[in-house]
Structure formats: C-alpha cells, structure tokens
Amino acid sequence: MSLEHSQIRRWVTDKFLSDYYQVSRVTIWAWAKSGRLPPPEKLGPNTTRWDFKKIIEAEEAA
Secondary structure, X not given: OOOOHHHOOOEEOHHHHHHHHOOOHXXXXXXXXXXXXXXXXXXXXXXXXXXXXXXXXHHHHO
C-alpha cells in the first residue's frame, strides 16, 4: 500500500490489486465475493475492473 492514491488510475485489474495488497489474484476474487472488496464492474465483454476510488473509500470506512 505504498503507492500514492493520486498516482493511480481509476480502473484497476485483479493483478494490480493483488500487487497492491500483496496477495494472490484468487484472494482478490474471494474478497470481492465475500464483500470485503467492492464488486468489480464489467466494462466490456472481456473486461472486468475495480473502481479504485471505491476500494479506497471501503478501506477508509473499515
């Protein structure tokens, strides 16, 4: 969690989040399924991303 929030793009991948939290990509999907992370959004037929602003808001609310 060492990245500055202002340096990060809005839509992020499971790979980005796994690096950010230092966990596996499977863990990211499990957290999303359990509600620990906000659900990802489908941006296209083969594109699923998380809104990083919502991730930060959820972190701050916890």
